[in-house]
Amino acid sequence: MIMILLSVVFVVMRVLPGNPVLLRFEKNADPALIAAYTHALGLDKPLYMQYLDYLWNLVHGNLGLSMAGAFEPVGPQILSRFPATLELTFYAFIVAVVVGVLMGAFGARKPGVPDDTVKVFGILIYAFPVFFLGMILQLIFGIWLHWLPVGGRLDPGVVPTNLSIGSVQLATGLYTIDSLLSGNLAEFVDAVRHLILPAMALGLVISGVFVRMTRTNMMETMRADFVTAARARGLKERTVVYSYALRNALLPIVTIMGLQFALLLSGAILTETEFNILGVGTYLVDRINFRDYTAVQGTVVFLAILISTVSLIVDILYAYLDPRVRL
């Protein structure tokens, strides 16, 4: 899976027409300069050599040098941006699962008006452009009510806690975790305040998928024999719904979580841009505007590996939750 993704990235970036070198130079640039630059990037080698080089560098964790600015290595730049994205997607995911599963289960349990409301909510929220929802939240809670900040990760002037023992860096870059570990409660509150709006915007939009999935799965599970059996034994309706039916209805949802993660990342790019969060998404957008081709490719490769890792974890999780898979 990783290999296929990496190869797709390679094909799109190298094999298809479109020359990164020409994108960088003006139309009437010196041909010798272009040739030298092409050579420096190794783009004049045969294609299969380029492909091997690309894989070789990847194995060594080398994503190449940035083509814009000071030619810094791309890898560390991406890693320094990653905690912001991880933090945003993590909290957004929690919002999505909690809102989605609760609403979906509620809808499946109460047919009629409550169910229709849930259904319409699921469709409506999915059709929302995530950045539009973000703007609405910013306008209401940030600009009109002044309750929450509208952008960034911390208030200006607040320096993130630097956790280290001697020369060993312990800071994760996840401000909500770092600040708790170091006992800096003010920073923790600040980081959470900055996270609420973007995590709500992204999480609510993604929750639409969970609402639908949970609702349809629950409706099917509620008709299953074991649910009838549980009812026949005189268990409370609440116990039947939430510990019997919901647990089984959630299994198929775990399998699609890998795909939800891809959706989450797409949304994170837009959310980060809207809320001015310096994460991987804004890095990607910045680099495109600088036509920094290696950085764009590096980011895409990074995301490809990330997604493959997540889908592997999801598979393992599924095997843990559903004993049948292990047989």
Added chain:
Amino acid sequence: MKSSARQAQPVSIMHHVISPLFGKGHGRALVVFGFAIVIFIAVMSISAPYISPHDPTLIGLGPANSAPSYQFPFGTDQYGRDLLSRTIWGGRFIMQVAVAAVAICMAIGVPIGLVSAYTGGNVDRTASLIMDSIYAFPSLVLAIMIISVFGVTIVNEALAIAVVYIPSYFRVIRSQVLAVKEMAYVDAAKSVGAGVPSVLLKYIWPNVASSVVVVATVNFADSILTTAGLDFIGLGLPVTLPDWGIDLTYGRQALPIGAWWTIAFSGLMILLAALGFSLISEGYAERTNPKLR
């Protein structure tokens, strides 16, 4: 429900695909409401030159960022352009991109899915592997990557969106064909000497076509959202066009002064367009799939 009877014999596309849209029964309200929205937007976009009160690109028509008033019912943007006119015009390009993207990706995804599933073996395995990899990738990132390599133009935007959504068609068509091709009537057709193209087109395709409608309508909604997203990060339509995505992107610059009207109408129109197609899709799925009721 007579669904078992329907599955057992080849039927016309008309019967299977078009008629569920209009008959009575479950999900009708969703379909009708969705169509109403889509038709409203289509009519508005097509007749924009005749119904729009002002030139949508005229700078300095009114004061900058003025709130909705009798003269400018939707207010004006930061260049003093009339937002009502821009809202009326704003669907023309985003909808064209969506229509082009959906057409391209349907034209590629459906045949590959049909052939791949029917042929089976290594062809199917290779195609599935590639399609699954693309499918697992964040759509926006893939679109960004393609546009960043090919350059920012309207055509490339439509192409990028098309590539991203090909696997959706492939996967749905493939799983349906795998089920249908084992049916007795397909064997019967083969045994009386029907060739591969004829089996695929006459016997299999009509039975899987209704799921294409579901995918295509979802695809429309996603394309509109992705186009708006690309506009938002500066890889979409040219900033000079009157377009909902562009207006939403630049309208947010006036947010700090509390100017809600610079984002409200363009954002609502994108929401409405995506919602219209989602409603059709949801309603149609409910009508053709009894499990969802």
